[in-house]
Each structure stands twice: as structure tokens, then as C-alpha cells.
Amino acid sequence: MPEVNRSSLAKLYPGFRTAGMWRNAREVNIHSLAHDGTEPVLLGTYLVKRTQSHVAELASNTYSQSSWNFVLTELRKCEINHKACIQYGRPWCPTRLLRLSMTDEGKLLMRLVSTDSSLDAPRYTTLSHMWGKNVTLQLTSKNLEELKRDIPAHIMPKKYLDAAVATWKLGVRHLWIDSLCIMQDSSADWEHESAAMDRTYRHGYCNIAACSAQLNTDGLFYSREPLLFQAGLTEYNGTYFTYQEANLNMFKDLDQEPLYKRGWVCQERLLCRRNISFTRQQIFFECAMELTCEVGKTAASFKWDSVRGLRYIGNATDLFSVRNMRKIDCVPAWLNVVQVYSAMDLTRPEDKLVAISGLARRLHTKLRKPYLAGLWKSHLCIGLAWEVVRSRDPEQTRDKPVRCKEFRAPNWSWASIDGEVAFPLNKFSSQVIRLCSFIEEIVGTNSWNEFGQIRYAKLEALGYPFPVRLLERDFPTNEALSMTSFTVDSVPGMKKGITVTLDTAKHLQSARTYALPLMYDRQGCLVCLLLEAITPSWGSYQRIGVLRGSISRRALKHSPADLDYLDLRGHWKTTNAKPSKALCRFLVSIMQRGDDMATLEPTDQYRRRINLI
Numbered sequence: 282m283p284e285v286n287r288s289s290l291a292k293l294y295p296g297f298r299t300a301g302m303w304r305n306a307r308e309v310n311i312h313s314l315a316h317d318g319t320e321p322v323l324l325g326t327y328l329v330k331r332t333q334s335h336v337a338e339l340a341s342n343t344y345s346q347s348s349w350n351f352v353l354t355e356l357r358k359c360e361i362n363h364k365a366c367i368q369y370g371r372p373w374c375p376t377r378l379l380r381l382s383m384t385d386e387g388k389l390l391m392r393l394v395s396t397d398s399s400l401d402a403p404r405y406t407t408l409s410h411m412w413g414k415n416v417t418l419q420l421t422s423k424n425l426e427e428l429k430r431d432i433p434a435h436i437m438p439k440k441y442l443d444a445a446v447a448t449w450k451l452g453v454r455h456l457w458i459d460s461l462c463i464m465q466d467s468s469a470d471w472e473h474e475s476a477a478m479d480r481t482y483r484h485g486y487c488n489i490a491a492c493s494a495q496l497n498t499d500g501l502f503y504s505r506e507p508l509l510f511q512a513g514l515t516e517y518n519g520t521y522f523t524y525q526e527a528n529l530n531m532f533k534d535l536d537q538e539p540l541y542k543r544g545w546v547c548q549e550r551l552l553c554r555r556n557i558s559f560t561r562q563q564i565f566f567e568c569a570m571e572l573t574c575e576v577g578k579t580a581a582s583f584k585w586d587s588v589r590g591l592r593y594i595g596n597a598t599d600l601f602s603v604r605n606m607r608k609i610d611c612v613p614a615w616l617n618v619v620q621v622y623s624a625m626d627l628t629r630p631e632d633k634l635v636a637i638s639g640l641a642r643r644l645h646t647k648l649r650k651p652y653l654a655g656l657w658k659s660h661l662c663i664g665l666a667w668e669v670v671r672s673r674d675p676e677q678t679r680d681k682p683v684r685c686k687e688f689r690a691p692n693w694s695w696a697s698i699d700g701e702v703a704f705p706l707n708k709f710s711s712q713v714i715r716l717c718s719f720i721e722e723i724v725g726t727n728s729w730n731e732f733g734q735i736r737y738a739k740l741e742a743l744g745y746p747f748p749v750r751l752l753e754r755d756f757p758t759n760e761a762l763s764m765t766s767f768t769v770d771s772v773p774g775m776k777k778g779i780t781v782t783l784d785t786a787k788h789l790q791s792a793r794t795y796a797l798p799l800m801y802d803r804q805g806c807l808v809c810l811l812l813e814a815i816t817p818s819w820g821s822y823q824r825i826g827v828l829r830g831s832i833s834r835r836a837l838k839h840s841p842a843d844l845d846y847l848d849l850r851g852h853w854k855t856t857n858a859k860p861s862k863a864l865c866r867f868l869v870s871i872m873q874r875g876d877d878m879a880t881l882e883p884t885d886q887y888r889r890r891i892n893l894i
Contacts, residue, residue, distance in 0.1 A: 344502035365569035372402035405455035443501035476730035479639035488553035492538035638732035717744035783826035
């Protein structure tokens, strides 16, 4: 591995030890002389030919004119060139806004105003921020009239003041901040405004994200060291190169900002047309078509398991631009959103469904299917097969999934779990056979938001439940580990290799456990819900996990080629009204072996009616 020119690197990184350059990727690692030359200063950087370098010269703080030039330039480019970011339909604005004005002395003033739906909706920005533990200023019924007259600057958190300054710099005269535009002591007002959250962010000119402001004394603008972002010059074999931070590292770091770990911010970031992220190091601009930063780089590719990657669903359009989104992309997009969202933090666990209701409402305008406690009726089998994601670190207790203590969602919904969930079947491109149907769904929500908080829920299914007994094989009971070392007793034809994922560890020794087959694919994989009997005589069961195993072809006698199946991209294809006789015989045979369930009302020759609570 050849070394690059030392003298040029020393100008930018005094005391560096060495810089190694890979022959193919032209990657540079720079180390300091401190600690025997092992301390990394800059790792994973790239060498770029001098003529290709477009690294911007940065100022020493993010409030500089060069920073604002970057923001204004990106906004103009987006408004002129990006059709996916254009606001369609009738203008709209929230119930209340903060109106900005400037005195002759250059003092920025702010006051609360009620909007008039009969007038043209004003252009406004929105603010995404962390509330923190000590909220010093919020709208209540007691200070409503006072805030309509004037909001003194000395009582406002610095991030609010900076958001007002940023809004003014962008040429916008109205700002929406949740804590100052929603009455915090009125549940009725909160429910009404939260039900309109999708429109609040969708119709805003842009969203201002206070990414690093964790305290009331933190703002949007910070001092920084420009040298860390400027390109150095070096020569290798007669060719001059610039070296700079790796292209994707800075965008990866953006997702790790404190703000973007908050649950409410997930939908705020996806619903807004444009998002400006103010971090300690630099400013990022994000819209439906691109993500770029002050250094001058643009993220070229995105992963579906990141929030920004979800913007690029269906022909490079974002999630909020539903008019450009194909219907078959809706549910896969939603399940990816849920997986990202479930790993985020919520101050109030009861907000689990409310904090994502804006996205659900927006998606419903395209999908037009019933929404059931975080799932869609058209894809219930796929949605019900969610699995908890556990940390492999036995010392990591924060990521242990737990069931919510107070009711906020039924057990069959991912929203009943505090912790990250995944939808393994969402990644499949093969066709699957549906083995369970649903004849009645009852979900009660509040009057304002049909996609929000749930009061009660019930799901009635027709399927082939059979009793199972989980046998542990050298399985450590540490809850943080993946639960895969199980076999299922008394199930003929089921191969020994079975994956069992329990929602929580409390059901490890559950005696009354049943499996409800959901789907079966053409490779022989059977996916079942694991259920615990609550009142078998009434047919009531609750979900405790998921079971995945393989059925041998010998057990079925032949390949079940004449079954109903669901193309996971959204198309139902039916060649026969019922599952094949071979599969039915197999399911009935395992239902009859050791069946201690009370006789339930049969709906046909094979299936039984059960209630999931």
C-alpha cells in the first residue's frame, strides 16, 4: 500500500503519522502521532482528482452568509426544477400561526395569530425540535390572549428564536411551532390539531429541523472548524488529488442526530416538502429529489431502512407525494416506515399510533383500504407477521422489547410493543398462499383522528389453529438473544429447523400455545402466529409471537400449485377458492393431534373461527 505526500497532509493535519492509499478505491486513512501514532484523525476518506473536486469553502459558523447562500440556492433549485416538490391542490394552513415582523431598529417580533380559512393561506415554515424536560414556554388557555399580543424574546427558548430568524431569512413571515400553536392544556384542541398533522407539514414551505438543540439554551447555529471540511491537496504518481471526508459518512451521521431519533420527527421529516437540517457541523437540504449539504456533496443512494431512503419510493418520489406513488408500493413503503419508526423514542408511549397517524392518513388517500391499529386490511396476513428485533448484546437492556402496560393497541398489532419490529415477509418477492381470512374487524378510535389513539380493538379470523408445544434445545433464557433454537412437538411433516420469535420472554413456558397458519409459500415455508389461549370456550386468543418452519413435500404429497396466492407487490391471484385438499388434510391432521381446544363453530369443513384480542 503506497504512501501519499506527507508535506501536503501535514498542513491540514499537524502531527499525522501516515496516510495509506488503496490502489482501487483511492482511500486515505490519516493517523496522529499521539498515542504512538495509533489515534485516527480522519478515516475512510476518498482521493478525488483535482478537476473533479467541488468541495465548498466553509465559514467558521453556520450562520454565515455562505451558509445562507447554500440554503437559498437549494430552495430555488427545488422550486424551479423539482416537480415532485410542487404543492398541488388548494392552499391550506393550520388553525394558528406565529406572525413575524421587524421593527425599524431591526428587532424581530413574534405573536400568535388565528388563521382565517376564508382568506388566502399565508406561506409558513414548520419547526421540528426536541421539547426537552423543562418546557419553559407553551400555549395554554391561560396565556392565549397574552401570546396574541406579543411573545417576549427573553422567555423564548433559543431554538424558537433561531427558527424565527431562519424563517425571516428565507423570506417567509409565518412560523408554526407545535408547543406554541396547539393548546397544551386542551385535549380536544390537541386531538383536533394532531389529526391535521399531515396537512400542517405537507403545506408548509419548508421544515426547519433543530437537529442538535437538546436544551432550551441550544439553538440552530453553531461555530465550527472549517478545516475539517476543506479539501487538502496531494500528489501521487504525477497526479494531484484532493482528499476529503467520505461521501456517505456525513449523511449517515445525519440520521444519528439527536432529533432524528425521536418518534414524532419521523413523520415530520417525511411529510414536509423540504427539510433543512441545522446540525453542529453544517446544514443539510433534503427534498423529494435530493439530499445535499454545505460541503457540496449529494447523497447518491439510499437504503430503505433509513428515513431519508423512504423518500425515494416509486420513481424517485417521496412518501408524501402520494399522487406520484404506485398503489402496489403503498404497503411495502408503510411497513418500512414502521420498522424505522418503531426503533425511535417517544416521551409518551401512548402516542405510538398518534405520532405516525399523519403518514397513515396520507397513505390512505392512495390506498383507500381500512386501517386497523397500524396495519392495512388488504395486507393483514403480511402485516400480522411482524417480529420483534432484539439486540445481540446480552448487556444491552434498552432494546429489550416489552408489551405496553396500559392498552394502546391490541396484542396482534406492532404498536403494542415498546421496541423495534421488523417485517421479514416484506422483503420477499415470491408469491405466498393465504391460509387465514378475516371476517370482522372492530377498531374504536377517538372522534377526531381515525388513524390515532385506540380505545378498543378486536379481530375475528377464520383459520386452522393447532396446538403446539415449544421445546427448547440448549437455549439461553437471556431475553436479548434471538429465539431460534426451538422445535415443535407433535407436528408431523414439519421439519426440525424452526424459527420462533416470541414478543416477550414471559411466554417461554406458556402451556396453552397454539399456532395459526397465516401464509405458505411455494418453497415450503409456513408462517404462523403463535397464540395463547385466554378463553378457549369463547374462542379468544392473544398473540405471543411468530413461528416459521418448513413443511416437507412428502407431508403434502404434491406441490400445492392450485392455491390462492398473494403477490407481495399487491396483486391477488386466485386459481381456486379454497386451499388445496392436500394442504387442508395436513392442517386438519395437526389440528386433530392432541387437540384440547373447545369445539368452535366451524365455518366449513376445515376452518375455525377465533377471536384475536
